[in-house]
Amino acid sequence: MAHAHGGGYYVPQPSHWPLVGSIALFFLALGLVNTLHDATAGPWLMLIGAAILIYMLFGWFGTVIRESLSGFYNDQVDRSFRWGMSWFIFSEVMFFAAFFGALFYVRMWVLPWLGGEPNNEMTHLLLWPQFEAAWPTAGPGLAQDFEIIGAWGIPALNTLILLTSGVTITIAHWGLKENNRRKLITWLAATIALGLVFLGFQAYEYAHAYQDLNLTLQSGIYGSTFFMLTGFHGLHVTLGAIMLIVILARSIKGHFTPKNHFGFEAVAWYWHFVDVVWLFLFIFVYWL
Numbered sequence: 001m002a003h004a005h006g007g008g009y010y011v012p013q014p015s016h017w018p019l020v021g022s023i024a025l026f027f028l029a030l031g032l033v034n035t036l037h038d039a040t041a042g043p044w045l046m047l048i049g050a051a052i053l054i055y056m057l058f059g060w061f062g063t064v065i066r067e068s069l070s071g072f073y074n075d076q077v078d079r080s081f082r083w084g085m086s087w088f089i090f091s092e093v094m095f096f097a098a099f100f101g102a103l104f105y106v107r108m109w110v111l112p113w114l115g116g117e118p119n120n121e122m123t124h125l126l127l128w129p130q131f132e133a134a135w136p137t138a139g140p141g142l143a144q145d146f147e148i149i150g151a152w153g154i155p156a157l158n159t160l161i162l163l164t165s166g167v168t169i170t171i172a173h174w175g176l177k178e179n180n181r182r183k184l185i186t187w188l189a190a191t192i193a194l195g196l197v198f199l200g201f202q203a204y205e206y207a208h209a210y211q212d213l214n215l216t217l218q219s220g221i222y223g224s225t226f227f228m229l230t231g232f233h234g235l236h237v238t239l240g241a242i243m244l245i246v247i248l249a250r251s252i253k254g255h256f257t258p259k260n261h262f263g264f265e266a267v268a269w270y271w272h273f274v275d276v277v278w279l280f281l282f283i284f285v286y287w288l
Helices: 017-036 041-069 075-115 121-127 154-177 181-212 220-252 262-287
Strands: none
Touching: 017 041, 075 121, 075 220, 075 262, 154 181, 154 220, 154 262, 181 220, 220 262
């Protein structure tokens, strides 16, 4: 391998990691299919795939980190990384937009149609004459009773926690720019702690919903949209916390400098994205 000089662009040597990643995804998909068909081998195949995937992530990201520390990446490569992360976050925006779109479509259009809004009286009378168009609802033809989670309990507390974590990671970024290693590590650790507390409260909220409120994925359209939106957000917080832990370990090892720290910035962008998504969740899922 050679350094990238001037306008040159670093091209790595052929790597085996994409092949390893493909094998991991194959085992994961095969295991999922077998699990859906109640095959005994299904969970084991998924476990094998997950183990290979983790091995691949450690190996591939380790290679990229070593290349970065060795000085192989120039400004042009850095711009490529930034564009790549920007498009990745945009794809995540579209991912959540699909679920928010489903929620808005049901609440703003489908529910009034089924409830007999003007010019739709016959739809109501012919299909679901007993249905009352009020949100939240399981949907027409579903008699399951459930309670919803109020906005001003754990959801409001989790909102405060995530907003605070956005402040702490920004302070950590300032510490990195100031070359203040203690400030960087302290506030980065605080961000991780806040993220883990958020996940703990969400796990408690889910247990409360299932055990006490009868609010589950089977609770019609409200239950499915609620758990899909909050569940995928929780998954993203989990991934963000893992990335922050990796960045913390790298910060402790002194990998970043005030002028060369895109790895930190990429994770910070992702974490701010998670914060913004939660604000929309709090407003449109819990509050309104």
